[in-house]
Amino acid sequence: MILLQNSILRLEYNPATDILQVRYPDLQRYHLSEIRHSLQIMVETIRNYDVRKLMLDARTTSIEIEEEENRQLTLELAGMLSKTRLTKVARVQPSDPEKESRAQRNIEAARKAGILNYEVGTFTTPEEALIWLKA
Known part of the structure; x- marks a missing residue:
């Protein structure tokens, strides 16, 4: 079921598997505050x-943002998810x-910042990711 769909994020949740699927948003400087807000809604x-x-x-x-801005956004999201x-x-x-x-x-x-208290796996296809999440 779709829980949220806007111009930045789409949150699709399957209660049977307890998996939330999200297409990570495009990172554009002029939308950064909206992206942060949407990620807070996701959390x-x-x-x-x-x-x-x-x-x-x-x-x-x-x-389309600088590497340091990208890193900061990742750390913020990881911290919120933790x-x-x-x-x-x-x-x-x-x-x-x-x-x-x-x-x-x-x-x-x-x-290294110690804010990941969950497992993180990286996959090349959504199918591989779903198999790992369901295991």
């Missing part, structure tokens, strides 16, 4: 529905190796 939805598993699909995400009862987050990686490399550096920064 509130995770909290309200007591979601335990999240799939973030970043295959088509465009990144205050929920999530146990697993599956990322479907972008096909661009540079974008994926940047994402992995950001995840490592969140790990």
Whole structure:
């Protein structure tokens, strides 16, 4: 069932598997405050529905912000997610190796900051991600 759909995010939840599927938003500087607000809504939805598993699909995400802004956004999101009862987050990686490399550096920064209290897995397809989340 679709819990939220706006110009930035679409939250699709399957109560049978307790998996929330989200297409990670395009990161554009002029929409950054709206993106942050939508990510806060996503976290509130995770909290309200007591979601335990999240799939973030970043295959088509465009990144038009500086690397430091991107890292800060990742750390903010990781911190907000750590205050929920999530146990697993599956990322479907972008096909661009540079974008994926940047994402992995950001995840490592969140790990070093000690704010990841859930498992994070990275996959090339949504099907692989869903198999891992259901296991």
